[in-house]
Each structure stands twice: as structure tokens, then as C-alpha cells.
Amino acid sequence: MSFLRYARWLVAVALLAGVAALAVFTWEWWRPVAQAQQALPGAPRHGPSHHLPPTKGSEIYQYAYPAVRLPAEQVFDPAPPASTSGPVHEYELVVTEDLQHEVAPGIKVTAWAFNGQVPGPVLRAREGERIRVKLVNNGSLPHTIHFHGVHPADMDGVFELVPPGQSYTYEFVARPYGVFPYHCHSMPASQHIHNGLYGMMIVDPREGRVPMRELAMVMSAFDLDRDGEADFYAWNGKAFQYADHPIQLAVGEKVRMYVLNIFEEIMAPHIHGNMFGLIRSGTALKPGELTDVVSLGIAERAILEFQYDHPGPYMFQCHFSEHMELGLMGWFQVQERAPSTRRQPPRPSAPLDTHAGHPPREAGK
Numbered sequence: 393m394s395f396l397r398y399a400r401w402l403v404a405v406a407l408l409a410g411v412a413a414l415a416v417f418t419w420e421w422w423r424p425v426a427q428a429q430q431a432l433p434g435a436p437r438h439g440p441s442h443h444l445p446p447t448k449g450s451e452i453y454q455y456a457y458p459a460v461r462l463p464a465e466q467v468f469d470p471a472p473p474a475s476t477s478g479p480v481h482e483y484e485l486v487v488t489e490d491l492q493h494e495v496a497p498g499i500k501v502t503a504w505a506f507n508g509q510v511p512g513p514v515l516r517a518r519e520g521e522r523i524r525v526k527l528v529n530n531g532s533l534p535h536t537i538h539f540h541g542v543h544p545a546d547m548d549g550v551f552e553l554v555p556p557g558q559s560y561t562y563e564f565v566a567r568p569y570g571v572f573p574y575h576c577h578s579m580p581a582s583q584h585i586h587n588g589l590y591g592m593m594i595v596d597p598r599e600g601r602v603p604m605r606e607l608a609m610v611m612s613a614f615d616l617d618r619d620g621e622a623d624f625y626a627w628n629g630k631a632f633q634y635a636d637h638p639i640q641l642a643v644g645e646k647v648r649m650y651v652l653n654i655f656e657e658i659m660a661p662h663i664h665g666n667m668f669g670l671i672r673s674g675t676a677l678k679p680g681e682l683t684d685v686v687s688l689g690i691a692e693r694a695i696l697e698f699q700y701d702h703p704g705p706y707m708f709q710c711h712f713s714e715h716m717e718l719g720l721m722g723w724f725q726v727q728e729r730a731p732s733t734r735r736q737p738p739r740p741s742a743p744l745d746t747h748a749g750h751p752p753r754e755a756g757k
């Protein structure tokens with residue numbers, strides 16, 4: 393081989409290697425940029441959309457009644473226990489890890505639960521009275537209860553892990569008055585909380601609040617395929633349950649709605665056709681603001697006070713569209729009061745209807 397021919401081969405190989413190196417460099421340079429662009433909100437995603445669950449949930453539920461409805465007896469009663477006064481308010485919360493929780497009709501998730509329900513029961517006391525909660529751990533992992541509010545360190549549910557098969561009693565003076573979350577604080581907390589170990593605690597002012605129809609509403613979400621993205625969002629643990637079975641209200645009926653967000657995303661509770669008086673954290677006697685939507689970060693809560701002036705169906709929802717579309721919506725069905733009673737002022741001594749899901753009794757009956 394002549395020197396000239398040898399040099400030509402050398403140049404050709406060098407050129408090829410250069411082109412290949414440039415191609416590899418370009419690919420490595422642009423790949424992270426393209427990935428970052430795709431991660432931007434609103435950018436098209438490849439593969440199954442993370443906005444839609446791999447279940448029938450989001451496609452069958454729209455604003456009309458769906459073909460498959462949650463049976464009425466499975467609807468979570470939104471009425472909290474009545475406000476009572478007493479020296480000690482005793483509760484027993486039993487933890488299990490095998491609740492087949494029907495998050496939407498026919499769609500079950502294995503939940504961890506206090507007393508076999510998600511969310512757990514509403515705990516209630518008046519400011520200055522004692523709350524005593526016995527945690528019974530019937531699960532296979534250590535659990536705790538962490539209460540928000542003022543209390544001693546050993547009642548905070550962080551250090552005292554309760555082993556399987558054992559129990560622990562928390563006792564403290566309920567203060568200050570307001571709305572609070574309670575939840576398991578075992579690690580990993582993301583698993584223990586979002587598998588279902590959470591609930592609401594209401595501490596009433598010493599003198600109580602003005603009697604109203606009361607609703608306790610916990611906002612949360614469920615990740616069925618454990619991919620880190622929520623598949624269903626819910627008022628009180630079941631997607632769309634109050635769309636299937638609207639909450640019955642009456643025109644002029646005063647409503648106090650306790651709302652808690654226990655999920656790791658901002659929630660924006662919103663009621664339609666109305667405004668509400670807002671008491672942030674429930675730590676005031678009277679609303680400090682009139683609005684129709686409020687943003688609640690994780691573990692934030694509020695009292696919403698309102699009454700409807702017009703009959704009809706009104707949506708109550710999380711204003712984040714994805715949350716609403718995946719279950720965080722429902723209806724208030726507001727009934728006109730009976731004509732014979734419309735002009736009568738309510739009797740001051742008449743007992744107020746506190747049962748959710750039923751139309752209130754007519755005045756004078």
C-alpha cells in the first residue's frame with residue numbers, strides 16, 4: 393500500500409470517528425433538555441397519562457348521575473358528633489391494615505384505618521376539657537397518633553411507637569379551640585398517613601358555637617397503583633359519593649362546614665352559587681372574611697359558614713380541576729322551605745336538625 397493510499401484511509405477513518413463522536417455528543421446534550429421540556433406543566437406526555445387513572449373512575453363519572461352509583465348505606469355520614477360538654481371525652485381508635493376500602497363503586501384499595509373507616513372518626517371536645525384516646529394496634533407495624541394542638545411531648549405521638557398487639561393512651565387538655573388533624577406519625581409517614589390513618593378533631597369554644605347544621609369534610613387522595621400519583625381524590629374517603637347522594641339542605645338553613653386537607657397538595661374548597669364566612673383553622677368565634685374559595689395547604693383546615701338563598705343543586709368542589717374530575721366534588725341539593733312555613737320566623741327553642749343526608753324538619757312540626 394502506497395503512503396498516499398494509507399493516508400487517505402487514515403483521514404476517512406478519522407472523519408467517520410469525528411462524525412460519530414459529534415452525534416453522540418449532540419444526543420447527550422439535547423436529551424436532558426428535551427426531558428425537562430416534557431416535564432413542564434402542560435407539555436404532552438408519552439405513555440399513559442398521569443391525569444387519568446388506569447381504572448374506570450374518571451370516565452364514568454361526570455356531572456350527571458353515573459350508571460354505577462355508590463350504595464347509599466356506604467356513603468360516609470358527613471355529620472360530626474354533636475358538641476357535648478363533660479370533664480373527659482374518651483375514644484378508642486383501633487388500627488388495622490387490611491381494610492378493603494371502596495374508594496369508588498367496585499374500585500377497592502387496601503387501606504390502613506382507624507376503626508375500619510377512612511377518614512377516622514371525628515373526635516370532639518370543648519376547650520379546657522380532657523380528651524383521652526386509647527390507640528389499639530391490631531396491625532403488623534408500629535403505629536402512633538399525632539394530634540395537632542397544644543399538649544405535652546409524650547402525648548405528641550412521635551416518640552412512643554405502639555408495637556403490634558399493644559396499646560397506648562393519649563390524654564391531654566383540649567386547647568385551643570379550632571379544627572385539627574390527627575394522623576399516624578410512624579415512618580414512612582407518607583405511607584402511614586396516605587394509606588388512610590388520619591381524621592379530624594374539633595375543639596369547641598367553652599361556650600360552644602351558635603347551633604347550625606354541621607358537616608365535617610376531610611379532603612384526601614388515593615394512589616391505587618402506588619406510582620406516587622393520586623388516582624382518586626375524595627371528600628370523606630370516597631370519590632363522588634356526594635354526587636351520587638347529594639347532601640340535602642334547605643333554603644335559609646345555616647350551615648357550618650369543617651374542612652381539613654390531609655393530602656400533600658394544595659386544595660381549594662369552593663362552593664357554588666354562594667359565599668361563605670371563613671374562619672381559618674377554626675380559631676375564632678366569627679368569620680373574618682367573606683369569600684367563595686380558600687386555599688388549604690397540607691394539614692390546613694378551616695370553618696366555612698353559609699346559607700343558601702335559592703333552591704336547587706349546587707356543586708361543592710375542590711377548585712383544582714384535576715382533583716374535581718377525579719372525585720373531589722359533590723352536590724348540595726337545596727330544598728325550598730314549605731310555603732306554609734315560609735313567613736314564620738324560626739322558634740328560638742326549636743331543636744335544629746343535625747342529621748346529614750335528610751331534609752331538615754319543617755319549622756312548626
Ligand SMILES: [Cu+2]
Pocket residue numbers: 534535536576577578584589
Ligand atoms: Cu401507622
